[in-house]
Structure formats: structure tokens, C-alpha cells
Amino acid sequence: MLKKSLLALALSSVFLTGCGGSSSNDAVVPEVESKFTFDATEMITNLTNDVIVAGYKNLNDEAAVYLLATQNLANTATEENLAAAQQAWKDVRVHWEQGESHIFGPVDALSIDPHLDTWPLNTSDLQALLNTQSGFNATQLKAFNDDVQGFHTMEFLLFGDGVADNEKAIGEMTALEREYLSATAEVFKSHTQTLFDAWTVANDPNDANSPAYKDLLLTPDNEVYSSSLGVVQELINGMIGIVDEVGNGKIAEPFGSSIDNIDTTKVESQYSWNSLADFTDNIQGVQNVYRGEFLGQADKTGIIDFVTAADAAIATRVDTEIVDAIAAIKAVAGDNDLPFRQAINDADARVRIQTAIDKLTTLQTSLENDVLTQLNEWQQP
Numbered sequence: 001m002l003k004k005s006l007l008a009l010a011l012s013s014v015f016l017t018g019c020g021g022s023s024s025n026d027a028v029v030p031e032v033e034s035k036f037t038f039d040a041t042e043m044i045t046n047l048t049n050d051v052i053v054a055g056y057k058n059l060n061d062e063a064a065v066y067l068l069a070t071q072n073l074a075n076t077a078t079e080e081n082l083a084a085a086q087q088a089w090k091d092v093r094v095h096w097e098q099g100e101s102h103i104f105g106p107v108d109a110l111s112i113d114p115h116l117d118t119w120p121l122n123t124s125d126l127q128a129l130l131n132t133q134s135g136f137n138a139t140q141l142k143a144f145n146d147d148v149q150g151f152h153t154m155e156f157l158l159f160g161d162g163v164a165d166n167e168k169a170i171g172e173m174t175a176l177e178r179e180y181l182s183a184t185a186e187v188f189k190s191h192t193q194t195l196f197d198a199w200t201v202a203n204d205p206n207d208a209n210s211p212a213y214k215d216l217l218l219t220p221d222n223e224v225y226s227s228s229l230g231v232v233q234e235l236i237n238g239m240i241g242i243v244d245e246v247g248n249g250k251i252a253e254p255f256g257s258s259i260d261n262i263d264t265t266k267v268e269s270q271y272s273w274n275s276l277a278d279f280t281d282n283i284q285g286v287q288n289v290y291r292g293e294f295l296g297q298a299d300k301t302g303i304i305d306f307v308t309a310a311d312a313a314i315a316t317r318v319d320t321e322i323v324d325a326i327a328a329i330k331a332v333a334g335d336n337d338l339p340f341r342q343a344i345n346d347a348d349a350r351v352r353i354q355t356a357i358d359k360l361t362t363l364q365t366s367l368e369n370d371v372l373t374q375l376n377e378w379q380q381p
Contacts, residue, residue: 247360
């Protein structure tokens with residue numbers, strides 16, 4: 001099950017082109033005048049244990065809370081239980097979206113990402129299942145295609161189609177839909193458990209003797225990471241990947257080149273009107289990795305400390321660019337609290353959306369040109 005991140009291998013060409021590559025995630029570093037030294041041990045340990053593993057634990061714990069909420073809703077159809085399940089969906093979504101800043105390792109190798117977060121949802125197949133079957137359970141549902149389970153299936157069942165509002169009433173939800181929702185939540189929880197176990201127990205669920213994936217980062221000199229350089233490269237590429245996806249995919253694709261060619265079908269999390277929260281959490285995840293801690297926690301070692309060792313001015317500028325990108329995404333809603341699905345069709349909001357895209361482009365450029373390239377000059381102790 002061990003494999004190198006395709007994202008890391010693809011993006012590594014940013015700095016490998018000029019200095020040659022090897023068969024690992026590491027670069028062959030040439031002699032240059034502006035070498036700097038930095039002991040990455042503490043940073044890698046902190047990011048692995050206190051950001052990545054801790055984040056997946058939060059995801060798994062919230063998935064358990066969410067599963068219970070859906071079971072309560074399936075057993076007792078009340079507005080209160082529906083509201084609790086809706087909020088629990090949003091709560092677990094936070095940890096997943098922030099974790100997209102490090103989509104590598106088991107989340108990729110074990111196909112956890114498509115199992116949990118396939119978009120778009122296949123609403124026609126979902127409706128056909130609801131129309132033709134008399135009941136559902138987790139074992140049965142786990143064999144279904146990814147596009148009729150996971151986050152967005154549960155979102156659709158909980159919030160409705162999202163066109164006019166995101167306030168589904170309990171009277172609009174059938175008993176069979178509640179059963180399907182609870183079964184999907186059970187499958188969802190099994191996947192978050194698999195992901196957490198892969199990082200903390202054995203990265204291959206079919207091989208109990210395989211190392212926990214965290215240990216591959218903590219003790220580089222293995223078939224995935226031959227040195228600390230490969231680990232740091234993976235972490236930086238993870239940040240680049242999600243900034244690119246948010247700016248050039250999640251926002252730009254539905255936004256279109258003008259108000260005349262918007263595409264609301266491409267808006268992720270449109271049923272719950274949670275799109276802007278998704279985008280914000282994605283870049284918050286970047287900040288978590290860059291700073292080395294979750295928002296509000298005590299200062300710990302992160303990528304910013306690695307960059308500071310090379311160039312303190314760049315380190316501070318990139319940190320500011322992350323903050324600016326988060327603020328620009330939040331500002332899209334404006335004074336009227338427009339959901340993204342409606343904002344792309346509003347002239348004033350489109351100006352704010354373009355500002356967010358521009359901020360993300362600036363951040364991506366800095367991560368690629370000013371952060372990733374520091375690996376060329378890093379002299380490991």
C-alpha cells in the first residue's frame with residue numbers, strides 16, 4: 001500500500017528541473033552560494049503528531065458524534081434531531097476540509113478521499129435507489145459507487161437541493177431517506193477510522209506488520225521518504241495543491257470568465273450553502289501546516305520556521321498572504337451573507353470573488369517560487 005504522493009512527485013518538478021531528480025521524494029541539491037541550515041526534526045514531529053494525526057483524530061471523533069446524530073434522527077424524526085444532524089455534518093466537515101492541506105499517504109493510497117468526498121453527487125442514481133429499494137444498511141451501502149455516498153450524499157439528504165434555501169424541514173424527509181443517511185454515516189465513520197488507524201497503527205490495513213504512516217515521516221530513511229527533505233517537500237506540496245484547487249478549481253470553475261457563463265452545478269457543498277466555509281477551512285488548513293499549530297494554540301514549529309531560517313522576510317510575507325487569502329474568501333459573502341452559489345451570479349459579489357482568486361494566486365506563486373525552492377538551498381545537519 002505504500003506509495004509516493006502523485007501530487008508531490010508532480011509538483012517537485014518546480015525545483016527538480018534545474019538540479020536533477022532521484023527515485024525518491026528527495027532532490028539532488030547542487031552547490032549554491034546561499035546555503036542555510038535547519039534541523040527539521042522538531043518541525044516534522046510537530047506537524048506529523050500535532051497537526052496531521054491530531055486532525056485525523058478530530059475527524060474520526062466528530063464522525064462518531066455525527067453517526068450518533070444520524071441514528072437519533074433515523075429513530076426519532078424531530079426538527080431538533082434534524083438540526084443536530086445538520087450541525088454535526090458541518091462540524092465534521094471542518095476537520096476534513098482543513099485536512100485537505102495534506103492529502104497524501106493513506107488518504108490517497110486507500111482511496112479515502114473519493115470514498116468520503118466525491119463530487120458531484122449522482123442525484124439521479126441516489127433517487128433511483130430510494131425509489132426502488134425498501135431498506136438500507138451499511139454493509140449494502142458500502143458496495144455502492146462513491147458518488148452516492150459520502151459527505152455530499154449526506155448533505156443532500158440533510159439540507160435539500162440548496163436552490164432556494166438550505167433549510168430542509170423534517171416533514172420533507174422520508175423514513176427511507178433517514179435510514180439511508182444513517183447507513184451512509186456508518187460507512188463514513190468506518191472510513192475515518194481506517195484513515196486514523198493507517199496513520200497511527202499500520203498504513204496497510206491488510207498487513208498488520210506494516211508501519212504506521214506517521215512513522216515513515218518521523219523516521220525518514222525508508223521506501224517512501226529517503227530523508228527529511230522528502231518529508232518537507234511533501235508538506236509544502238500539500239499546501240500548494242490545495243491552494244491551487246481552491247483558487248483554480250473550487251472557486252474559478254463555477255465562477256466562469258463572466259457572469260454570462262457561470263456554472264452553479266460545479267459549486268461544491270451547495271446543498272448546505274457551506275461552500276465558503278469549505279474554502280476558508282481549506283486555507284485554514286494551509287495556515288495550520290505553515291504555522292505548525294491549529295488556530296488559537298500555543299506557538300509551535302511549522303514550515304514558517306523552515307522558511308525563516310532561509311529568509312525571514314519571505315516567511316513573514318507568505319504568512320500574511322495566507323491571512324489575506326482567508327479574509328478575502330470570507331468577504332465574498334458581503335453584508336447580505338450570500339452563499340457562494342448565489343454570489344457567483346451577483347455583480348458586486350463577483351468583484352469580491354475575483355479578489356479572493358487573486359489573493360490565492362499570489363499565495364500559490366509564493367509557495368511555489370519562494371517556499372518550495374528553498375529546498376534547493378537547504379543544507380541538512
